[in-house]
Amino acid sequence: MVGNVANYSVSNWSSDIQLASSKGIDAFALNVGSLDWEPAQVANAYSAAEAFGTGFKLFVSLDMSSLTCTTAADGTIVQQYVGNYSSHPNQLMVSGNPMISTFSGESCTFGASSVNDGWTQVLKSGSIPTPYFIPSFFVDPSTFSTYTVMDGAFNWNGGWPSGDTNITFDSDNSYISGLSGKDYMAAVSPWFFTHYGPDSFNKNWIYRFDDWLLSARWELLIANRDSIAFAEIITWNDYGESHYIGPIEGVLPQSGSWTWGFDHQGWLDLITYYIQAFKTGSYPTVSADRLFLWGRLYPEAASCPNDPVGLPQDADWTQDYLWAVALLTSTADVTLSCGSTTQTFTSLPAGANKLQLPFTTDCSVSGTIARNGVNSVDFTPAGFDFQTDPTLYNFNAFVAASPSS
16 A cells, blocks of 8 residues: 555665565555656656566555546546556566556546446557556456456455355355456455544455465365466555555555554464465475464453444454464474463374364463473463453554464
């Protein structure tokens, strides 16, 4: 989210790129809106990537919920983003064409008689290098054939279940069918909670994130990897919707009350495990025992009458559980605890093991990995304390990972 990095320097971009690359991430999609300083930050990102080397790529994702697109003149900024970076060594190229994406844009005509004609005149009229266009249009996938301007499609909403159910591959299949052989970009996301009142962005809800959403979604993408051209992680730094996996930095979008103290970088090494499997088709051998723990710090049914925003919509779609993944080098016993609630899972196999523990009372989370009574991991993450009487609604995830060595 370029809109969250107003105070970034090239050095900040460099740190993010180095961290992301070290975890197996190959590129950043730079979500850009209408703020006048965003083009300069895009330039900073490309400068940082070039200094890092040619291995890390970038592409612009146009936030059409922010950018205007009713007149032909509105296409100028779009063409500038394509033209400015089409020959940059760190521009992501697909089949020799610079990739560009969107969030929304299914109503944009740029003054033309139809959405398809509008996007075609902006992107593929010959006035700029022809881009590889893979937008996230929120339309029925069965209508994709009418959008001849598209080279593929990004299923942004596919990162979460569409209701109070576990994640499936159903929406992906509808996209793949509708694309008729064009490239499909799938979404994967660990969480979703936003808590803005009517005096700001007026969005206050959750998407269902229970039952190890991050792991379950990656497992689906890995199992169907032959049908997926790209997987995009939502997101590196969208703090307002609580699905960030990078450091908390930049300028928070009025989300400090539910973001500060909820670092999500503990997910990064777990994501690396799944990225390797997605790229190769085989889950990697685990080289060191690790515990990845996450969950909400407050009960779903808590009452916070002094919260000015109120209870998030669909709050009852989540349950009070600690979610855990144990990466094991060989067969081991894993114990999860929170206060007096303890459960030991015996003789778990090597690889990734998904575990859970109910939250019932005020307690502090801990976990161990043991073989023959000897702990290889003994982890009590600081601050992972479930509290039954919060003052404000906060459905963000607390995330912790045991040290890598």
